[in-house]
Amino acid sequence: MKQFSELISAIEITNKTNAKIAALVNFFKVADDKDKLWMIALFTGKRPSRPVKSSLMKQWCAEITELPEWLFLESYSTVGDLGETLALLLPPPTHHIEKSLNDWMQELIQLKPKTDEEKKKYVLNAWSGLEAQERLIFNKLIGGSFRIGVSKKTLVNALAKLTNIDANQLMHSIIGNWDINSITFDELLSGSHINYDNSKPYPFCLAYALEKELDELGDVNDWQAEYKWDGIRGQIVKRNNELYIWSRGEELVTKQFPELTEVFKTWQHDFVIDGEILAIKDSSVLLFNDLQKRLNRKNISKKLLEDVPVGFYAYDILEFENKDIRAESLEERRKKLELIFKQNTAENIQLSQIVTVENWSELHAIREDSRSVNSEGLMLKHKHSPYHTGRKKGDWWKWKVDPLTIDAVMIYAQKGSGRRSSKYTDYTFAVKKDDGLVTVAKAYSGLTDAEITEISRWVNKNAIEKFGPVRTVKPELVFEIAFEGIALSNRHKSGVALRFPRIKRWRQDKKVDEIDTIESVKDLIVGF
């Protein structure tokens, strides 16, 4: 496992994608065939199911170290990762075990049906034969995310660099159906188990933020306006009775959205459609926060499917009956898209509606009101534009509505996870209500590393609690919080729910008596 362990060490220390790719390429050059396949399996969600429950691992660690539970929890909240906490708490190894990644994985698969006693014997023996870093990896082989910032896309880019095979084809190959015991590394990469012709996506056409006045765009009748939706851009590829869904990050997400896959499979025609994957319930678009609950899950429960049903708004068509039509004008393509939607209907799959206006000024009001339908603004596309490759200026513009902002005070701070586990990075904010404060938002992004370091230091000095992961702090630090929308909510104590809150800036110039009140926050609700 030495090579794999070195790979993890090399990747975890750097936050530069190129350095990660270089380490991966190096690993794929030197590692054994089976180990390479396991590496791919582990980082693409194809790992075997967890053979040992984490609660048992915690229990065994407590027995060995004889530490009280509270001290274990303090350690855990400092480290921010269970596998790493266990690896650090256990006593130094008494001997050294050297096994290939493949041997470990095969043994762990066989361990799954065994009794807890047999599992304990096996795990304890491994723990006492591995150094802290190897132990951490062993714990991760049993289960849990490595949290070293290697996405499927990073992995695919490394493989593409190694082989010169098209990255999207590699994406299909590693996501596709393959079994580690009946395929070689070369076979996997060559894609002998898939038919890439059926899944091949096109590069997405991307828009720039509008940077001029509307009337500078020319005649309003030359433009198609649509709402801009805040979901996941997706490409539906239907060819020869096979269906694939690609995300904008060029990952295959077909299995994550069964309610789209099942419906599109039954539709007439072969096509490639560009659109937005959204959480849609009772014909209304839900917040991105809701859609997030559906992402990157290995299993989607029935309850989750009911709570957050997924739908699709179609923007454009790139291929029709196996013919690339990207060079045709948007107007022409739209006709074909409308034809498909005339012949096929589904409640959760709709055409993106065209916003029709007589003149530019009408659009201003529509954009201002876009929050009321949970949209983040408008898209403007020239009717004669082809479907460009990548980001190109001039034909497509996004015209987002400005975020709303309030000033709020920090009242709780919590440590982050992964790279952020050493610092207080997750904050809870409050505004004034009567004589006290009321929580309005949690946010964990928008500050620089230097600011986070400074705030963490302040939290350490000003925290009220001494134990546990959450620190209550003196309400003193004021922040400007930006968010995309606001609605009344019974589930929140403050009575309002903010959409996608994040920290806009740290207002070191403001004092706590200058923050917003819950009334001034509610005034931001449209029509309240």
Add this chain to the structure above:
Amino acid sequence: MKIIKFTKKGIYCIPGKFYLDPWLPVDYAVISHGHADHARWGMKHYLCHTHTKNILKHRISDDISVETLDYNEPKTINGVKLSFHPAGHIIGSAQIRLEYKGKVVVFTGDYKVKHDNITIPFEPIKCHEFITESTFGLPIYKWLPEETLQQQIHNWILQNKANNRTSVLFGYSLGKAQRIMKLVEGLDEILVHNAIYHINNAIESSGIVLPETTRLDGHFNKADVQNKIIIMPPGLLGSKMLKRVPNAATAICSGWMQVRGNRRWRGVDAGFAVSDHADWDGLLQAVKASEAEKVYVTHGSQAIFAKYLNEIGIEAAEVITEYGDNELEAAEAKKEATV
């Protein structure tokens, strides 16, 4: 009868009428070691270990009034018998032992119990009351043996050389820098930043021999440093000077590097858990060896370590002090960066 009192100015010895590592100006300050959070400016009179004197003069001012003692050389002040004992933290670091009418109190300052080949090893002392630091007071902190650490750092440097890269190690000028020098001694020429060079001079003026180093001038020639070993204070991370180092591979040497999140936070190429503080086992070992009736826990994980000691049957209380102040370290690092 109480010998010590925790005051706003620092730890006060009541019968002796002097302070231990005070953070506000006082008449008579007994200093455990030369770090900025323990040895501050503004005292009318300082008492420290022989090897700390020139460090203090270099850090604070040449005209301060300083008196020195060797380890285990007693001095009586107002009826209190005071003596210094090796703390193993940095060169000149001392535990301060106070004895008055048969009662003994020990203040550790900062310490580590593992040997590091550069400081005089920590000496366990029996006492009635033990005032201990707790910087790394969590069981996740367990340091590797010095030889293993050395091996890791050597491997890293050799690999850098093989890849045509210059190894840059970061550690505080006082203490960590000298420890790193000892760890990498003999591998290649060691270049040290100006701030470290000056501290080295202050240490050597007390007759201590340090590994041979070269002063890294701000206007160095790239060819002169290529593939060599450079030691810089942490304030230089991300500095222009670091950017001028050809093909730099960077590493932080600090106990905090034990945790992966910390290693990744700083955006360096490597992190080595090299610490001059006691790890969890070291803290427990020192507390147990003291056989103290009462333990006071200062800076670090004071609440956690005191709670744990009480649970295992050792009476302990946490004490809030101004030691281990990161802002002071940061200010010092900033100052060093401009030297």
